[in-house]
Amino acid sequence: MPNADSVLTVAKVGKKFGSKTVLEDITLEVQPGETFGLLGPSGSGKTTLVKLLSGIDQATSGQVHVFGKLMPQLSLMKQIGYMAQSDALYTELSALENLQFFAAIYGLKGTKRRQRITEVMDIVGLSEHLHKRVAQYSGGMKRRLSLAISLLHEPPLLILDEPTVGIDPLLRQSIWTELKSLNSRGTTIVMTTHVMDEAEKCNRLGMIRDGRLLAVDTPEALIQSASKNSLEEAFIYYGGGQS
Numbered sequence: 668m669p670n671a672d673s674v675l676t677v678a679k680v681g682k683k684f685g686s687k688t689v690l691e692d693i694t695l696e697v698q699p700g701e702t703f704g705l706l707g708p709s710g711s712g713k714t715t716l717v718k719l720l721s722g723i724d725q726a727t728s729g730q731v732h733v734f735g736k737l738m739p740q741l742s743l744m745k746q747i748g749y750m751a752q753s754d755a756l757y758t759e760l761s762a763l764e765n766l767q768f769f770a771a772i773y774g775l776k777g778t779k780r781r782q783r784i785t786e787v788m789d790i791v792g793l794s795e796h797l798h799k800r801v802a803q804y805s806g807g808m809k810r811r812l813s814l815a816i817s818l819l820h821e822p823p824l825l826i827l828d829e830p831t832v833g834i835d836p837l838l839r840q841s842i843w844t845e846l847k848s849l850n851s852r853g854t855t856i857v858m859t860t861h862v863m864d865e866a867e868k869c870n871r872l873g874m875i876r877d878g879r880l881l882a883v884d885t886p887e888a889l890i891q892s893a894s895k896n897s898l899e900e901a902f903i904y905y906g907g908g909q910s
């Protein structure tokens with residue numbers, strides 16, 4: 668049974684693609700209001716894991732529960748904001764039309780819809796580009812629009828796959844300010860990242876290598892238990908040869 672206090676409970680989860688094992692024996696809990704980071708080398712399984720957490724894909728073995736419900740679960744869609752690594756946007760439409768489309772899926776209507784669209788575009792610094800076609804957006808702008816869409820319906824759980832890749836440092840800082848503010852108001856955040864200063868902002872981190880969760884702890888405790896001086900060194904220790 669999932670822990671009633673947890674937002675997310677992952678129990679002995681495995682994932683195979685054909686005969687290839689990509690995740691093995693992952694057990695993890697995320698508590699309400701946490702910012703939880705998944706850190707690991709390229710190809711270690713982070714994206715695969717967050718897809719299982721958001722219900723986009725299904726585990727081969729074990730169970731994922733979100734808000735006490737077994738995933739995947741369509742009824743939880745309104746409670747999860749998911750930002751994928753590759754942008755799922757309609758490039759022939761304007762940003763506004765994209766936002767209106769996703770708002771409709773989440774059941775946002777009328778004034779509330781207009782208000783949320785204004786708010787999320789402000790958060791990601793794209794207010795001036797609301798009417799531009801997404802085909803004319805840069806890569807970073809598309810990432811920001813994807814983030815805005817994941818925030819539209821004010822979900823209590825945000826699952827973000829490398830949310831700030833391709834976003835300049837200044838805007839990244841303002842997005843983090845917003846994420847921390849959402850977090851302080853109770854939003855639980857799970858994200859994958861390669862960026863060390865972002866990982867340090869997480870309350871806890873899970874270190875993944877070759878589809879296995881090697882360690883889960885606060886950034887400080889991970890640095891200490893690897894007997895290193897920085898998170899970067901600890902990451903190399905957990906992600907590489909452990910020497």
Ligand SMILES: Nc1ncnc2c1ncn2[C@@H]1O[C@H](COP(=O)(O)OP(=O)(O)OP(=O)(O)O)[C@@H](O)[C@H]1O
Pocket residue numbers: 684687689707708709710711712713714715716752
């Ligand atoms: N649909 C799929 N079919 C077969 N193999 C897959 C599939 N999706 C992912 N994989 C494999 O699973 C492994 C883990 O991939 P995943 O994208 O989860 O890693 P990641 O840690 O997110 O990497 P990155 O940091 O580069 O995004 C890789 O070896 C990848 O090739």
